[in-house]
Amino acid sequence: MTALWLTRIQPDLRHRDARRDLSSAVAMHHRIMRLFPDGLGAHARLQAGALFRAEDTGPNPVILLQSQLRPDLDKLPAGYASAATKDLTPMLDALRPGLSVRYRITASAVRKPGHTTRATTGAPAVIPLTGADADHWWQRQAEENSGLHLSSAHSTPLDTARGERAQDKRLITHARTRFDGTAHIKDADLLRQRILNGIGRGKAYGCGLLTLAPARQAP
Incomplete structure (x- = not known):
């Protein structure tokens, strides 16, 4: 059975790193990959099964992160964002x-x-x-x-x-x-x-x- 996780990250726009990451898809990619273990190899994103999407339909931007490894949200900088992860495996199985x-x-x-x-x-x-x-x-x-x-x-x-x-x-x-x-x-x-x-x-x-x-x- 493949595990699947969905993480909702709401960056705090007062945080300089959050503003920088939201302005660059490359910077956001690197931020997200820091949430996963080191040593995943040359194809780390594939190993983590990481995909993300910026949701900007509300008053504040939100990053949705899907991954097959559970991200370590403690690796986000202090004050960077509010974030929570839920298990999507039951949805996948259903x-x-x-x-x-x-x-x-x-x-x-x-x-x-x-x-x-x-x-x-x-x-x-x-x-x-x-x-x-x-x-x-x-x-x-x-x-x-x-x-x-x-x-x-x-x-x-x-x-x-x-x-x-x-x-x-x-x-x-x-x-x-x-x-x-x-x-x-x-x-x-x-x-x-x-x-x-x-x-x-x-x-x-x-x-x-x-x-x-x-x-x-x-x-």
Whole structure:
């Protein structure tokens, strides 16, 4: 049985480190990874099963962190945030075909032109999608790759996730769209894998976390 944890972190905007982390997807990634044990290797995020999402629909920003290792919240700086963790394993185990759910995901919807197209048109390797193109991307991801059948979908464009990597000064950017709606489950095993692994690009930087709730509740 795979353990799964959901941690709600509400940064205190009076704290300098909290403000810095909220302004950079790279800084937030590093903050989150400090909550897990050292020695996880070159693919530490994958080993921890860590995915996060910034929720900014309320008066104060909230970070939702999903992980397969329980984070050590004592590693947050003093005064940085209020935080609490709950066990999501029962939810994961309860998924079954036919169950109606509400979903939310902030994803990086993109198209990757083939080599021939790039060579003949000069198109970039990755093209961010917006509007109806982003909506079609999410429908394909949900219905062909994630074991869901969508009943409704609403998309909201968000600011681009960005930040600079310290090791090579590379600017990281991921266009983001939030998708909300209702669906019913077609393939529970496939859906579990997508919940655990995340969907799309930018998983280290605040994209790809799919959260579910019973259809009668908000996600």
